[in-house]
Amino acid sequence: MERRTIFLLAVLPLLVVALALNLLVGYRPEDMPGLIGAVLRFEAQSYEEAVLLFQRLPRSLIAIYVGSIAAASGFVLQSLVRNPLASPATMGVNAGAALFLVAGALVFDIGPALQGVAALAGALAGFVSCIVIARFAGRRNDPRGLSLILSGALVSMLFTGMTNAFLLSDPARRSEFLSWVVGTINHAYIDRLAMFWWVGAAAIVAFLLLARPLTLILFGAEKAASTGVNVPLVSRIAILAAVLGSGSVVAVCGPIGFVGLIVPHMVRPFVGNNLVFALPASLATGAVVCLLADVFAREALYPYVLSTGLVTDLIGGVVFVIIVKRFYLTPANREAA
Amino acid sequence: MQKVKRSILLETRHVTAAYGKLEVLSDVSVRFRKGRLTAVAGPNGCGKSSLLKAIMGFLPVSGGEIVLEGEPVARIGRKKLARRIAYLPQDCFCPDYMTLGELIELAGYSRYALVGGPSERDRALYRQVLETVGLSDRAGFPVNKLSGGQRQRAWIAMVLAQDTDIVLLDEPVNHLDMKYQFAVLELIRELTEIYGKTVVAVLHDLNLTTTFADDVVLMRSGKCVTSGPVAETVTTGNVERVFDLKTQIFPRDGRLVCFPERSGQAAVS
Amino acid sequence: MIRRGTATDGKPVLRLANGLQMRTGNLLAGCGLVAATLILAAWSTGLGLTDTGLADLLRALSGSSLSDAETYALLTVRLPRILLGFMVGWAVALSGALLQSIARNPLADPGLFGFSQGSMIMIMLLLVIAPVAPKSLVALAAVTGGLCVAGLLLWLVGGERSSGLTIVLLGIAVETVLSSFGSLLLLYLPTETSITLSEWLAGSLFQANWSVIAAFTPLFVLGLVGSLLAGGATSAYDLGTEMAQALGEPVARSRPLILLFAVVLSAAAVTAVGPLVFLGVLAPHIAGFLSPAVGRARLLLSGLVGGILVVAADALTRGIAAGLPLPLGLSLTMVGVPLFIIALRLQALRKLQSH
Numbered sequence: 001m002e003r004r005t006i007f008l009l010a011v012l013p014l015l016v017v018a019l020a021l022n023l024l025v026g027y028r029p030e031d032m033p034g035l036i037g038a039v040l041r042f043e044a045q046s047y048e049e050a051v052l053l054f055q056r057l058p059r060s061l062i063a064i065y066v067g068s069i070a071a072a073s074g075f076v077l078q079s080l081v082r083n084p085l086a087s088p089a090t091m092g093v094n095a096g097a098a099l100f101l102v103a104g105a106l107v108f109d110i111g112p113a114l115q116g117v118a119a120l121a122g123a124l125a126g127f128v129s130c131i132v133i134a135r136f137a138g139r140r141n142d143p144r145g146l147s148l149i150l151s152g153a154l155v156s157m158l159f160t161g162m163t164n165a166f167l168l169s170d171p172a173r174r175s176e177f178l179s180w181v182v183g184t185i186n187h188a189y190i191d192r193l194a195m196f197w198w199v200g201a202a203a204i205v206a207f208l209l210l211a212r213p214l215t216l217i218l219f220g221a222e223k224a225a226s227t228g229v230n231v232p233l234v235s236r237i238a239i240l241a242a243v244l245g246s247g248s249v250v251a252v253c254g255p256i257g258f259v260g261l262i263v264p265h266m267v268r269p270f271v272g273n274n275l276v277f278a279l280p281a282s283l284a285t286g287a288v289v290c291l292l293a294d295v296f297a298r299e300a301l302y303p304y305v306l307s308t309g310l311v312t313d314l315i316g317g318v319v320f321v322i323i324v325k326r327f328y329l330t331p332a333n334r335e336a337a
Numbered sequence: 338m339q340k341v342k343r344s345i346l347l348e349t350r351h352v353t354a355a356y357g358k359l360e361v362l363s364d365v366s367v368r369f370r371k372g373r374l375t376a377v378a379g380p381n382g383c384g385k386s387s388l389l390k391a392i393m394g395f396l397p398v399s400g401g402e403i404v405l406e407g408e409p410v411a412r413i414g415r416k417k418l419a420r421r422i423a424y425l426p427q428d429c430f431c432p433d434y435m436t437l438g439e440l441i442e443l444a445g446y447s448r449y450a451l452v453g454g455p456s457e458r459d460r461a462l463y464r465q466v467l468e469t470v471g472l473s474d475r476a477g478f479p480v481n482k483l484s485g486g487q488r489q490r491a492w493i494a495m496v497l498a499q500d501t502d503i504v505l506l507d508e509p510v511n512h513l514d515m516k517y518q519f520a521v522l523e524l525i526r527e528l529t530e531i532y533g534k535t536v537v538a539v540l541h542d543l544n545l546t547t548t549f550a551d552d553v554v555l556m557r558s559g560k561c562v563t564s565g566p567v568a569e570t571v572t573t574g575n576v577e578r579v580f581d582l583k584t585q586i587f588p589r590d591g592r593l594v595c596f597p598e599r600s601g602q603a604a605v606s
Numbered sequence: 607m608i609r610r611g612t613a614t615d616g617k618p619v620l621r622l623a624n625g626l627q628m629r630t631g632n633l634l635a636g637c638g639l640v641a642a643t644l645i646l647a648a649w650s651t652g653l654g655l656t657d658t659g660l661a662d663l664l665r666a667l668s669g670s671s672l673s674d675a676e677t678y679a680l681l682t683v684r685l686p687r688i689l690l691g692f693m694v695g696w697a698v699a700l701s702g703a704l705l706q707s708i709a710r711n712p713l714a715d716p717g718l719f720g721f722s723q724g725s726m727i728m729i730m731l732l733l734v735i736a737p738v739a740p741k742s743l744v745a746l747a748a749v750t751g752g753l754c755v756a757g758l759l760l761w762l763v764g765g766e767r768s769s770g771l772t773i774v775l776l777g778i779a780v781e782t783v784l785s786s787f788g789s790l791l792l793l794y795l796p797t798e799t800s801i802t803l804s805e806w807l808a809g810s811l812f813q814a815n816w817s818v819i820a821a822f823t824p825l826f827v828l829g830l831v832g833s834l835l836a837g838g839a840t841s842a843y844d845l846g847t848e849m850a851q852a853l854g855e856p857v858a859r860s861r862p863l864i865l866l867f868a869v870v871l872s873a874a875a876v877t878a879v880g881p882l883v884f885l886g887v888l889a890p891h892i893a894g895f896l897s898p899a900v901g902r903a904r905l906l907l908s909g910l911v912g913g914i915l916v917v918a919a920d921a922l923t924r925g926i927a928a929g930l931p932l933p934l935g936l937s938l939t940m941v942g943v944p945l946f947i948i949a950l951r952l953q954a955l956r957k958l959q960s961h
Contacts, residue, residue, distance in 0.1 A: 438615020
């Protein structure tokens with residue numbers, strides 16, 4: 001069997017295992033049958049079962065949403081921008097969404113629904129700023145798309161700094177947003193998920209519909225155009241979907257970074273660049289990664305619960321170093337660099 | 338003390354070098370003669386550029402040594418080396434704000450004091466160099482605004498302005514139109530004939546090599562296949578060994594012309 | 607001693623006996639910037655809640671006495687802020703200009719390399735362990751933190767053979783990891799410490815006083831001297847590390863040294879007012895727009911522009927947003943980004959015209 005098929009077949013059971021882990025870690029083995037029954041019946045008869053249904057299950061759902069959307073957006077961005085370091089977190093999208101949401105909530109005192117809209121607008125603003133600043137560095141001195149990553153990092157830092165400034169202006173509500181700002185999966189955010197899930201769903205539908213033309217574009221814009229693909233339109237829709245999808249993730253649980261950077265690199269060696277296969281693989285793998293990161297955040301320093309965003313950032317930084325070493329420091333590339 | 342042959346200026350002795358695990362030079366021994374234009378030729382990825390990089394110390398040399406007039410290059414300080422050898426990389430980048438004049442002034446970097454600048458003599462040299470490459474009227478232009486041919490001449494001018502007796506050029510005529518290829522190589526030829534410099538140039542066009550070079554080093558997969566004067570070294574046998582290509586070579590107007598033969602099958606290895 | 611002449615590119619220069627030449631254009635731009643700084647500073651002394659200003663300051667210098675409120679406003683609040691602001695701006699801009707030459711990318715910012723985060727985490731740890739640590743110890747911690755990050759970077763990047771590109775990319779990675787550590791600390795510290803640290807993180811000149819200036823001045827002077835010494839090398843670095851080496855720059859030795867300068871400057875600034883993101887990119891770029899320069903002149907002009915930007919941002923904080931605790935980082939953005947965009951647009955127009 002091909003590696004691709006094996007991976008696609010294996011990732012679904014993995015997802016189930018990760019979900020089960022996320023739901024059930026920490027419970028005694030003898031309670032398992034009852035707990036599983038509670039999930040299937042969707043009613044709680046004991047305190048443990050209530051915790052499972054109304055705290056853990058929402059967390060898991062959020063983790064799945066976050067992971068899959070971020071991973072798919074990351075894959076699409078990396079493909080279209082042609083840069084192994086592209087992702088919602090590295091291109092200012094997450095920071096932009098966070099800034100707009102916080103500014104909206106603290107300065108204009110808008111409710112959760114409008115906060116979501118603000119996050120979407122912020123995601124776009126972050127992406128556009130990143131592109132505009134990268135342009136300034138020019139193409140000639142930038143043979144390998146480095147400027148995009150630099151400007152993304154700059155924009156992120158700038159926006160994060162401004163977010164903090166807004167938070168400081170209102171110490172009373174600061175604590176409310178402080179953990180959200182670093183990206184936290186919390187069962188309380190399930191309401192936000194209920195409000196914004198359709199954005200991510202629409203993004204996924206768009207990705208899947210465009211998978212074939214996007215793959216063609218990947219092999220060369222001109223070649224794709226010659227086969228009848230409307231390259232500018234398809235690229236724009238895909239990028240818009242990726243950015244808005246990431247924005248909706250931020251609206252739900254804050255900027256959970258780097259899933260979008262890591263997962264494509266986990267998936268690509270097995271599945272390749274063909275988005276028809278890579279997208280489902282990314283969606284599932286992203287969910288698995290996020291579920292596991294959430295378990296880690298919850299259990300690593302038990303009884304203290306870490307922010308999932310911090311865990312992914314830490315892992316992400318290390319993976320970033322590895323990617324840099326592989327793509328920018330391998331002997332073949334070294335001469336060019 | 339080893340007796341050094343006076344006509345040999347620069348020499349690599351059994352040089353082996355690698356990027357990580359990838360060996361790019363293995364046991365390369367080449368002698369570069371004084372006042373000659375030596376072309377380094379061979380197929381893509383054969384280690385031509387790596388040879389120059391190894392000489393400049395940009396590539397870790399794991400075996401053998403590179404000797405400049407009896408002294409191992411590795412033991413010569415950067416500043417001192419810069420006064421002996423000038424090097425032009427394959428791809429040169431210049432920031433947008435730098436003018437041609439400023440670029441040329443940088444060439445004498447190794448001669449300036451820590452807080453100092455070009456001397457009277459340096460400045461006269463720079464003017465003369467710009468004259469030589471025919472860019473005197475372009476000195477105030479940003480380098481990146483020059484045309485492709487002018488830009489390549491500007492870099493050659495910089496190498497000249499460094500005022501060294503050895504010049505290493507990595508693919509100096511790549512990406513140039515045929516007219517400029519000849520103009521630039523003509524200029525490089527002058528470096529040896531008029532200024533008496535020792536020039537080592539990586540060229541991958543065999544006909545340009547036979548037209549302009551005195552000596553040639555033929556390389557293949559990190560090894561030096563053969564080296565020597567062009568007339569003796571560029572033979573059908575050697576070319577086939579290096580390029581995997583059957584050619585006809587015949588003299589014309591005092592130089593050799595290589596003409597690939599059409600064969601029934603493409604020779605791909 | 608100093609003679610007028612022309613450089614190789616035909617532009618007028620002043621030349622010293624040892625050959626050091628300064629472009630007349632750069633020199634004029636420098637003088638203009640100094641004048642602008644002085645005017646801005648003079649205007650800025652009159653901004654704030656207390657109604658006093660330059661006239662009172664001059665009166666005080668000529669011997670007459672001021673009221674307590676005036677003395678406090680001028681000598682304890684405004685002057686230190688202006689002075690410290692200028693020096694900090696200079697330091698960050700210079701650090702950015704140095705890094706841009708080494709990384710050969712105009713977007714390299716000291717903030718991207720994680721120096722600020724390194725300093726910050728060190729300060730946080732210190733404040734957590736010893737909440738009432740003296741200022742000098744805090745400064746030491748900041749510099750140590752920055753240096754640790756620089757050491758880590760140099761170790762990750764390896765010797766003279768790696769390119770500037772690698773430094774930037776690994777810098778971003780280090781920055782990411784460190785800033786998530788920073789968030790971790792912010793999140794789990796007691797609220798008051800957390801707010802104090804966040805305020806410092808947003809950057810402010812509120813705590814500017816003469817003792818901070820005294821602590822900062824040596825580093826500022828060091829930076830000034832360093833930029834004069836290393837300045838020549840940056841123009842060689844602008845051509846790439848290989849070319850710089852071919853020209854005779856001992857990169858293996860001088861790159862760590864220049865990085866060290868950049869770190870010390872950035873860390874000192876971080877200690878004094880907190881990180882100022884983007885200034886390191888803005889200032890050299892605006893300077894290059896005002897008067898294109900190479901090497902030392904570029905560093906000096908960048909420093910001047912950086913200083914002016916921070917003084918202007920501080921004036922904005924005190925004058926227009928008086929009473930609002932506008933963080934310096936935010937007002938700096940409000941001053942700098944429009945200038946940046948204008949410079950970009952004008953540059954694009956210039957390019958169009960020259961073609």
